[in-house]
Amino acid sequence: MKNQIIQQTELFVRNELGEDPTGHDWFHVDRVRRNALHICKEEMTGDPFIIEMAALLHDVSDEKINESAEAGTAKLKSFFQTVGLPVGIENHINQIIESISYKGGRKTMLETVEAKIVQDADRLDAIGAIGIARAFAYGGKKGQLIYDPSINVREEMSVEEYRKGKSTSIHHFYEKLLKLKDLLNTESAKKLAEGRQQMMLGFLEQFYLEWDGKDL
Numbered sequence: 286m287k288n289q290i291i292q293q294t295e296l297f298v299r300n301e302l303g304e305d306p307t308g309h310d311w312f313h314v315d316r317v318r319r320n321a322l323h324i325c326k327e328e329m330t331g332d333p334f335i336i337e338m339a340a341l342l343h344d345v346s347d348e349k350i351n352e353s354a355e356a357g358t359a360k361l362k363s364f365f366q367t368v369g370l371p372v373g374i375e376n377h378i379n380q381i382i383e384s385i386s387y388k389g390g391r392k393t394m395l396e397t398v399e400a401k402i403v404q405d406a407d408r409l410d411a412i413g414a415i416g417i418a419r420a421f422a423y424g425g426k427k428g429q430l431i432y433d434p435s436i437n438v439r440e441e442m443s444v445e446e447y448r449k450g451k452s453t454s455i456h457h458f459y460e461k462l463l464k465l466k467d468l469l470n471t472e473s474a475k476k477l478a479e480g481r482q483q484m485m486l487g488f489l490e491q492f493y494l495e496w497d498g499k500d501l
């Protein structure tokens with residue numbers, strides 16, 4: 286029964302996200318699901334079904350890939366109607382999805398261990414080599430520059446500024462990616478983040494070296 290629901294959800298998410306070019310494609314979702322189940326196993330806590338469902342659905346209602354936040358919520362709601370999960374489980378999954386987004390550093394207290402695990406899984410996919418690739422893919426799609434040394438790094442910002450303000454993909458490392466390591470909830474995710482953080486720092490070092498022509 287649960288297997289069937291997972292399969293139905295996979296199919297729905299594949300159709301909805303498919304090849305979204307802003308970093309929310311099916312492969313991202315699949316990695317987040319795998320990360321989340323890995324953390325769940327390592328930590329020996331959390332309900333794997335809730336975790337897997339929330340990981341699969343976490344980007345479907347995102348306002349960035351829907352006409353509006355309301356349209357996204359409605360889409361998810363109508364999917365849930367076709368599945369017929371017990372109300373308590375459906376609410377739990379919805380609550381995880383609603384609470385985990387980063388949105389410029391917004392700190393929401395996460396209420397359940399499942400939410401903490403899915404959030405860590407999503408954040409792990411924003412760092413390391415994959416994180417670097419996703420940042421430049423997102424930046425390209427949005428039409429922002431790779432880098433512009435004359436733009437300041439924004440420290441505090443509203444959700445609106447985070448989405449709309451002028452920035453570059455290199456700036457995004459300082460505004461979000463390098464901070465994620467210290468915002469992780471679980472020990473297993475922190476352990477994985479160490480290597481990924483080193484990878485990003487090494488990348489930036491080499492990037493500036495080449496930018497400044499210091500390796501010539």
Ligand code: ADP
Pocket residue numbers: 307308309349386387388389407410411416419420421423424452453454457461462
């Ligand atoms: P979240 O939903 O967790 O807030 P996003 O949907 O904003 O994350 O980001 C999707 C991917 O695009 C992530 O890998 C993120 O780091 C990257 N990204 C988001 N905003 C920017 C930006 N301004 N510049 C470059 N990459 C970005």
Ligand code: NI
Pocket residue numbers: 309313317343344407
């Ligand atoms: Ni995501």
